[in-house]
Amino acid sequence: MKSWIEYWNSETPIYVSARHKALHYRLIATGIRDLILDPGIDALDYGCGEALSADLVAARCRRLILADAAPNVRARLTTRFAGEPAIRVAAPEEIAALPAESLDLVIVHSVAQYVPRPDFAALVRQLAGTLRPGGRIVIGDILPPDLSAVTDARALLAFGWQGGFLLPALLGLVRTALSDYRTLRADLGLTHYTEAEMLAVIEATGLTARRLEKNLGHNQARMAFVGARL
Ligand SMILES: C[S@@+](CC[C@H](N)C(=O)[O-])C[C@H]1O[C@@H](n2cnc3c(N)ncnc32)[C@H](O)[C@@H]1O
Numbered sequence: 001m002k003s004w005i006e007y008w009n010s011e012t013p014i015y016v017s018a019r020h021k022a023l024h025y026r027l028i029a030t031g032i033r034d035l036i037l038d039p040g041i042d043a044l045d046y047g048c049g050e051a052l053s054a055d056l057v058a059a060r061c062r063r064l065i066l067a068d069a070a071p072n073v074r075a076r077l078t079t080r081f082a083g084e085p086a087i088r089v090a091a092p093e094e095i096a097a098l099p100a101e102s103l104d105l106v107i108v109h110s111v112a113q114y115v116p117r118p119d120f121a122a123l124v125r126q127l128a129g130t131l132r133p134g135g136r137i138v139i140g141d142i143l144p145p146d147l148s149a150v151t152d153a154r155a156l157l158a159f160g161w162q163g164g165f166l167l168p169a170l171l172g173l174v175r176t177a178l179s180d181y182r183t184l185r186a187d188l189g190l191t192h193y194t195e196a197e198m199l200a201v202i203e204a205t206g207l208t209a210r211r212l213e214k215n216l217g218h219n220q221a222r223m224a225f226v227g228a229r230l
Pocket of ligand 1: 067092
């Protein structure tokens, strides 16, 4: 496997059980839903993955675009949400072609670590251009420089304990340690940011930026940020 997108396009062992996957996507979806104070918005979840609970977000949107670079992920999303008129599935090229100022909320959760630094800055610039005045971009699950695999493992075990999948979480950690994820992590690396670096990436697009108190995902050692167009 040569790229992270190829990795995400395959059957990954990252979710240790069906319950883990379902609880993960429910947590992300409720986090996004809670960011929507005025229902009826146009939203984009960029690098959305399987987005199993996107219907919870769509219920508060006029339009929810689910975008992902992995074709197999998009195919599953298209099948899953065929009956949801507010949801549209899109490839990155289609997002690049969106009109300026056409969205109210853009989510980019757990994506930055898989994208080289200059490409991510360009992506944030492109996505910032799609925001209407008053619109926001939320960038979450950012890996700080000192984040270790041990901290990630501990957070997964705590999530497994709370969610009733502790044993699968333990087995899953072993499986991941022996999988392509570990090899790719060693070969391609993951992109980490300090708080100041991510604020600078967002502010360089002309948005005002601040760090959120909580990450959207289960791992509070990772950071989330919001950029707002005034
Ligand atoms: C860790 S998953 C995150 C899924 C979901 N956002 C979440 O928080 O659970 C990363 C996803 O980002 C997608 N991705 C990675 N790089 C991307 C890029 N440059 N453009 C669009 N999607 C990308 C992958 O295909 C994968 O589905």
